Amino acid sequence: MPSDRPAAGWRTPLPTRSLGDSHVKERPVRNWLYKADTQLSPYVYISPFFLLFAVFGLFPLGYTAWVSLHDWTLLSDEHPFTGLANYRELLADPYFWNALRNTISILLLSTVPQLIFALILAHLVNRRLRAKTLWRLGMLLPNVTSVVAVVVIFSQLFGRDFGLINWLLDSFGLGRIDWQAGVASSHVAIAAMITWRWTGYNALIFLAAMQAVPKELYESATLDGATPGQQLRKITIPSIRPTIIFVVIVSTIYGLQVFAEPQLFAGGGPNGIMGGPDRQFQTLTLYMYEHGFNRGFEFGYASATAWVMFGLIVLIAGANYLITRRIRSSR
């Protein structure tokens, strides 16, 4: 927060004589204009964000709760109130539980390695290095590539018949894997895409925090004979705790809403929305999309799904916050 700095001193007394304003004769009018300008301008300047967020962010999210209590479809003008019926139907649908399992599985497989790799990578780069910019550019490169592009590329790599990874496995005599067909293997492939795209970005965020850790801590630790691994665990991680909490929560929120990766891995279209022919990697957002936009626009039911996801996100992000908060502070 920038609150350590006092805001500009707009209390500066009014100049008795203003330069280049000879057309303003009446001082009271000028005073009034000045007051209106200084008091209203800040609100005018910040209003675009708040207006836009209210109309296109907050209102839709809140209205989702209202829609979820109705039998509401795009095709019918009538939408009777049905109470919690959508939620009951949702919780009774095995496909919903399947989507929930898939989402959690992909979340764990992508977030955990991603954050560990990012920490290690940041630790590696956090020293005097030649070609500093080169390494950092490399770290950000995957994030510049769009999700769609990443999935198309990785779908080729993970292809069953002509994929490069299967060719490698085959030449080591390990046999081919039909990555898309299995539950576990498809989750691994999707997690690989997410990890590839986000590890470097998160490492940069960690690196920024690490650079703020006082160098003397490391120097004295080195004198005491601490290994780099110990330094990472005992000094670096506790010192950048707030950043870790932030990254964990943001990654969790992203991971719980994964959409493009599974949808395009299955090749887009109806198969994509189902997350493979056996729904082996249909995530919650895909499930919501399926009911909201692909099957008769069941807005009420899809909204119930969205609201359950919202609850889940709050719950899991909250739990993650509590877990990461327990990382011991360095001092």
Add this chain to the structure above:
Amino acid sequence: MTRRLVYLTLTGILLLTAFPLYFSFVVASQDNSALSQVPPPVLPGENLFENIRRVFETVPFDQALLNSVIVSSANTASVVLFSTLAGFAFAKLRFRGRTALLLTVVGTMMVPTQLGIIPLFMLINELEWHDTLLAVIVPALVNAFGVFFMTQYLSEALPTELLEAGRIDGAATHRLFWHVVLPVARPAAAVLGMLTFLNVWNDYLWPLVVLASPENQTVQVALSQLRAGYVQDYSLALTGTMLATLPLLIVFGLLGKQLIGGIMQGAVKG
């Protein structure tokens, strides 16, 4: 760990990072049937231009590129302008509720607004913006990250004395904004603009939902069409991918250093 080992590890990681992009170029320059060879090709082929022609034939890719340029430029301009305005107010102006409102801005970054997609769709239909670029542009005119980013930058980079001097000369607040704040904000505006351009260019779910007809789609949606289809034509799909990513990579090569600085700066204080 010895120095040599560090460089070796980093080089390995860099290769791992760059390989998928390199390989997509290899595939994009091959005939689709060449991909079924054993071993698979690892060097670029000669079919690139033929593949590019096929991309433009299969989907209205030129229109999609144009749409993406329009949407991304419009949102870049608006995000930079509105974020700088709000950042100026939060960083340097006095008003009631400033701290609480700034905290609200930061808090909204955690709100998963994607979950409001159904009512947002209904709202867009109500406004009759369905299947128009307005549906994509207007909800993204400004965002919390931009406001926060500019607030951070301006609270440090904008000298209060400069504003006071302007005040004494009788400049109204909007004059100060145009003549004092904007010039100072330029470096941060460039970083924010590039981040915004990237994000909008790469956005997928919302354009997919709201842009129905092929001539209104953005590049990412057009790409997803290349990926669909019964017979998987990877050289086609990856040529499209390359065409959509190359402009970003060129800009990234030119301005990447500043971009990294911006991301890391935002991270420390965030």
